[in-house]
Amino acid sequence: MNAARAASIVLGREIRAEMRTRELLQTTIVFAVIVVVLFNFAFEPSVGEARRFGPGLIWIALLFSASLMLNPSFAREQSNDTIYALRMAPASSFAILLGKTLANLLFLCITEVILLPVFSVLYNVPLLPVIGRLALVLFLGTFGIVVVGTVFSALATQARLRELLLPLLLLPVLIPLLFASVEATAGLLEDAPALDRTWMAVLIAFDVVFFTASWLLCDYLLEE
Amino acid sequence: MKRYGIANVVTAALLFFAGYAALFIAPDEATMHAIQRIFYFHASSGWAAMEASLIVFVANVAYLAKRNPQWDWLAVSAAEVSLAFWSVMLVTGPIWAHPVWGVWWTWDWRLTLTLILWILYVAYLILRTLVTDPERRAVFSAIFGIFVFLGVPLDYLSIRIWRTQHPQPVVFGEANSGLDPTMLKVFFYCSGVMTLLMILLVRQRYKLERLRYETEELRLAAEEHEEHVDARPGAPASRAGKS
Numbered sequence: 001m002n003a004a005r006a007a008s009i010v011l012g013r014e015i016r017a018e019m020r021t022r023e024l025l026q027t028t029i030v031f032a033v034i035v036v037v038l039f040n041f042a043f044e045p046s047v048g049e050a051r052r053f054g055p056g057l058i059w060i061a062l063l064f065s066a067s068l069m070l071n072p073s074f075a076r077e078q079s080n081d082t083i084y085a086l087r088m089a090p091a092s093s094f095a096i097l098l099g100k101t102l103a104n105l106l107f108l109c110i111t112e113v114i115l116l117p118v119f120s121v122l123y124n125v126p127l128l129p130v131i132g133r134l135a136l137v138l139f140l141g142t143f144g145i146v147v148v149g150t151v152f153s154a155l156a157t158q159a160r161l162r163e164l165l166l167p168l169l170l171l172p173v174l175i176p177l178l179f180a181s182v183e184a185t186a187g188l189l190e191d192a193p194a195l196d197r198t199w200m201a202v203l204i205a206f207d208v209v210f211f212t213a214s215w216l217l218c219d220y221l222l223e224e
Numbered sequence: 225m226k227r228y229g230i231a232n233v234v235t236a237a238l239l240f241f242a243g244y245a246a247l248f249i250a251p252d253e254a255t256m257h258a259i260q261r262i263f264y265f266h267a268s269s270g271w272a273a274m275e276a277s278l279i280v281f282v283a284n285v286a287y288l289a290k291r292n293p294q295w296d297w298l299a300v301s302a303a304e305v306s307l308a309f310w311s312v313m314l315v316t317g318p319i320w321a322h323p324v325w326g327v328w329w330t331w332d333w334r335l336t337l338t339l340i341l342w343i344l345y346v347a348y349l350i351l352r353t354l355v356t357d358p359e360r361r362a363v364f365s366a367i368f369g370i371f372v373f374l375g376v377p378l379d380y381l382s383i384r385i386w387r388t389q390h391p392q393p394v395v396f397g398e399a400n401s402g403l404d405p406t407m408l409k410v411f412f413y414c415s416g417v418m419t420l421l422m423i424l425l426v427r428q429r430y431k432l433e434r435l436r437y438e439t440e441e442l443r444l445a446a447e448e449h450e451e452h453v454d455a456r457p458g459a460p461a462s463r464a465g466k467s
Binding site (some may be wrong): 128143148151152155156160165168169172173175176179183198199202206210213217221223 | 272274286313340343344347350351354355356357360366367370372375379381383385386
């Protein structure tokens with residue numbers, strides 16, 4: 001079985017499992033919205049300030065949500081012992097990891113589709129005029145988050161205190177991604193919106209470096 | 225064993241002389257005066273920290289390639305020692321910065337990068353404490369260590385770009401721009417001694433890790449042996465609950 005087909009089967013399985021309960025998605029979305037709402041009580045930003053700090057808020061909310069959402073990705077396999085079935089499946093460990101990464105990418109993108117309009121309305125920051133370019137930044141940033149996050153989810157699952165450990169491992173490694181995504185998003189919220197090429201290059205570099213690393217190291221990750 | 229005793233004594237003497245050189249041989253700095261002398265320990269600890277971090281990365285890759293637990297012992301030893309040296313940097317830096325820059329901390333790229341590395345090595349060591357199985361712990365921390373190391377150039381890059389876009393709050397120029405030759409000599413000497421100290425500390429920690437590993441192996445072997453004895457037919461039912 002080739003890797004793409006195996007990965008799509010794993011992806012389909014993740015989506016089916018999620019659609020039966022939708023518990024992961026609904027919890028993540030509500031958590032992200034709560035972070036965005038709390039920001040108002042903590043800082044009480046004016047419209048100008050919301051524009052200035054909005055990109056940081058969006059990405060902090062996404063990073064925090066992801067570091068919680070990605071935990072069940074492998075923890076569920078562990079508690080149901082389905083991880084053994086996955087290992088025995090005639091699929092390479094890269095295909096399994098890729099399928100899970102894509103599923104997480106999809107779930108986090110759905111969260112963003114809900115989160116951004118909420119942010120836009122609550123803080124009076126119009127996002128529609130730049131939606132295409134914003135979607136590109138969001139996609140590249142989200143991809144980086146889930147690539148590293150899915151690998152670390154597999155690491156954290158077999159440790160004690162895994163729910164606490166995952167954010168602890170994930171957030172500091174994502175610092176360059178946070179820099180690049182926030183600055184690229186900020187460029188789109190200025191009066192003359194522009195897509196900053198330098199930051200896009202950093203984002204793409206981050207994605208390529210860590211995608212390659214997870215491809216090279218995935219065999220060690222899923223071994224018995 | 226005796227060799228290391230001698231190495232320890234020699235390093236201690238060299239370190240003592242480094243203190244003397246930094247305080248009395250290096251000339252007085254024109255604007256910063258005495259406080260500048262902390263630089264000889266601050267910057268040389270930075271070198272030692274970087275070297276130790278490099279050892280961690282090499283050991284991580286070597287462990288995944290060879291699966292020899294010795295590489296894992298080396299990785300954890302170097303990680304702890306590098307964390308110690310990064311901590312020295314983070315403590316001596318603000319002591320220097322407060323009188324010179326007027327602030328304890330500024331988000332200059334060097335400071336930011338040091339802080340990020342410090343956090344990452346703390347995370348690395350915490351991950352190790354939370355995985356029980358020795359082999360799994362070694363594999364997982366090696367994977368995490370490699371991810372950390374791959375992220376460093378990206379951290380450096382993004383902080384540099386970020387910093388050139390934002391105004392610098394720093395009052396003075398770079399501390400080591402146009403260093404006096406004697407200052408340079410003292411600095412190189414101190415860096416050399418710190419590297420020596422780093423190597424000795426890693427070695428000592430490595431020995432400790434090896435002992436830990438051996439004790440663990442012995443404990444497991446003893447447990448296995450006991451189970452074996454208990455399972456033997458006709459074995460005396462010495463344990464509680466067996467009769």
